[in-house]
Amino acid sequence: MAAVFRLIVRSKRDKDAVEAMVSRFYRGWDVRVESLGGARSPEKMLERLVELGREPGFYIVLLGREDSEAARFLERRLPANFVVHVVPRARVRNARLEQLMAETLAARAKFRLALTWCSWGYCLGWRGETLEDYSVGPGFDLFIGMEGFTRAIERLSGARIGRNPVVLKASNGLHLVYSGRRVKARITIGEGSRFRPEVSVRGDVEPLDNDLKLMLAHNKTMLEALVEASKAFLKTLGDYDTIVVPWSGGKDSTAVLLLAFEVYGRRKVRVVYGNTGVEFPQTESYVEKISSMLGFKPIEAYAGIDRILGNGNPLPTLDNRWCTERKIKAIEDKIAEIADGRTLILVGDRDSESFQRERRPPVRRSVNIDATVAAPLRLWSSLHVELFLLSRSIPLNPLYHKGFYRIGCYMCPALRNWEIEIMITDSTLYLNLVGRPIFRKFIHNRLYRRLGAS
Template identity: 45%
Template sequence: MLDVIVRSLRDADAVKAMLKTFYPDWEVRVYTLHGVRKYDEMVDEINSLVENDHFYILMLGRQDQGVALKLDKSLPPNIAVHIVPRSKIRNTRIEHLAYEFSIAKSKFRLAVNWSSRYNSFVFGLRQGVVLEDYEFNPAYDVFLGIGEGFRKILEKILRVNICNNPLLVRKFSGEHDIYCGVKKIAKLSIPDEGFKPSGKYFNREFDPGTNRIENLLKANNEILKMYEEISLSFLKKYSDWADTIIIPWSGGKDSTASLLLALKAFPRDKIKVLFSDTGTEFPWTIGYVEELADKLGIEIYRVYAGVDKGLLKEKLPMPTHDNRWCTARKIASITKGIARLSEGKTLIVTGDRDAESKRRSIRSPVRRVDSETMIVSPLKFWSAAHVQLYILWSGYRLNPLYEMGFYRIGCYICPALRSWELYIMTNDPLISTTLNKYELYRKFLKHRLKMKHHEAFIEDFSCDILSIYG
């Protein structure tokens, strides 16, 4: 799925040593340009190496900066050009080289340009105008505030009208930059504690009619085709090996995109879709899973995690970051479901993405559990925006909770719910009225209100299959 290209053999040795130390399980090939330095010669060497169904990182030292900048204007979007701030790759300390590699691979998911032709964002390298004050950082992610519900919530917080489907850049400590075109128009702060985010509008001019969904899909058509082709090529390598393909599906965007890819990559008779119901799922998620399963013509294998039972009958405490017994129950239910569904060699397809945490970013796209079981992550280098658009581009809607403003979806008593989600849950009349019918939701709100100091949000908190083997 991802390979590296460097200029010389000694540079290749340095990169291989770095990969062996920091990414030992990654199947990354390292190619060289046979020492050439001229632009035309480099282009010829690159063209002889690259294929359309792969991502490539071209890493060059500072002494090749001039030609690197020229290449960065002409190469296809499946090649990320990265200049290491040392004269030569081989002169870079191995720890620093690992950090530069993490920046380089983040470019595939953080690439955002502005298309004047379509009046919308394009999520690919070298596709238009670079955004103002934008940087590549391995900890960042980008997503679109899709839907009227998201826009209304954002407008309520910022106290100003904004564009359709704004771009949000998720940074550190709940800070987000908001774009409605090339210019940054606002900042959004989402504290882990409390019930209300805050924001600051910069009084920048923008066209309120920009970034419509139909234009986004047209502008990103070729990019989405490319990302799909790379992910499908990656998955199809395991088609003959696997007797059973299991997709743990939560109804969230990442597992939904992984499901759509798996349905294209593998024979239907090998695929089994697993859904774990905690007993505290949002009703919109249950409805979405059932509706989309019907459209896709797939059967859902359901397992029950019993989180509601633990709270109501066993009198367990409300889950917190320090006591995530709910996660253990969900993992146990999924593990049992996988064991029940597995026949022969089993491939588990997850929605694991680099942007979710540092720990996940160093996980290999392929993880071998044992001789009969492997986990693969076809969305490894996708952004949240790629995932959102891919589902829409494929002809399906997103989970309605995203349209109402949610960024992440779990259960309605999740300790990882931040002020953004809680603000929506308590301010959207439909959501609030619906959830208030549930006893556990009312208890959850009282629990959060009583907390004087909400625990620090743990970025890698997860209630999904990814936690089982990592």
């Protein structure tokens, strides 16, 4: 096994306490715990951390409350693959094991949510000013609101929003849309909801444009620290005869695809495209475009969901997502067919996606086929993924530009009311889909539920 992150504490007694926590709550994760040898001054701590950080990887530094000043000193000087987190006890070893587990989860969230406002714009890390009403929590995520996202806000509110705002996806469907360091809009979005999204825009906050090229240029060093840490994680996995990336055409699996090419080379990586039969036309075109750009031919795993629904079977629901099982089985069957020798499957799972994925080991054995599964993006945010793709001159799936946060099938029961709103108000998207009976049935059911609740 290989660890996706390491834990660092100040003293040996703190190390003993954290190792006990790892033994109980992180079995199978292969997490290493190291100490700073009792270093007390911030300068000595930094010197030791720089020495440890010469080996690329993700590092979590846990300090007690008595070292709060040192923590502030360190977090402004360390690269993006380091997180400094203060445990709310005088010393780390004073915390109960359950609390240490919870604080480690909170520290993991800081990797993807480290963002502040600098003189030139948004900066990855904690070097600048804190964003208004900003908080860090499990399940929170950051992403760029592309042009379709801002158009949807403007259509629902009648107010102007700046281009490419940074959005904090918080809890209970709340999304904070930033203009500079201030909150310009608040959106409440429902998972599978029958109601329209709720949008509130502040008139006292000036709409500012976010220049993505400038943001990428100023954050290149911090972004590449994350990239190198994930590549180092992949290199620790050992040698495999077959490397497989299940590809959906979404941003996460596309980012994993690029990482795999950079680490293993294109010839060794097999790309399996999971085609459900009910993909958005934009995704189908995107898969063709990117495979042509990068010079590979994806192997299709067809799930046949369109045929099943075409035979009169009921649509999947949130309580019965049989479609997901069909897609996974089709992909696993195809991988088993092409696998030769030791097989490694690289997936785009990230901590913020679900409680289950947050607690799943980053390296595990597949349940159904003879293969190892690894998730190199576990500590990334959607923002990191978007910037990484742009840094490699790889365009995003057009659906993100339409305003989507996540991409799946056009009849997915988990589609949020935000994506439904875009699907029925974006004329190009709607006209692409309205001729498909499955879409008409799906959208009728969702709109009927909405009207029935009004």
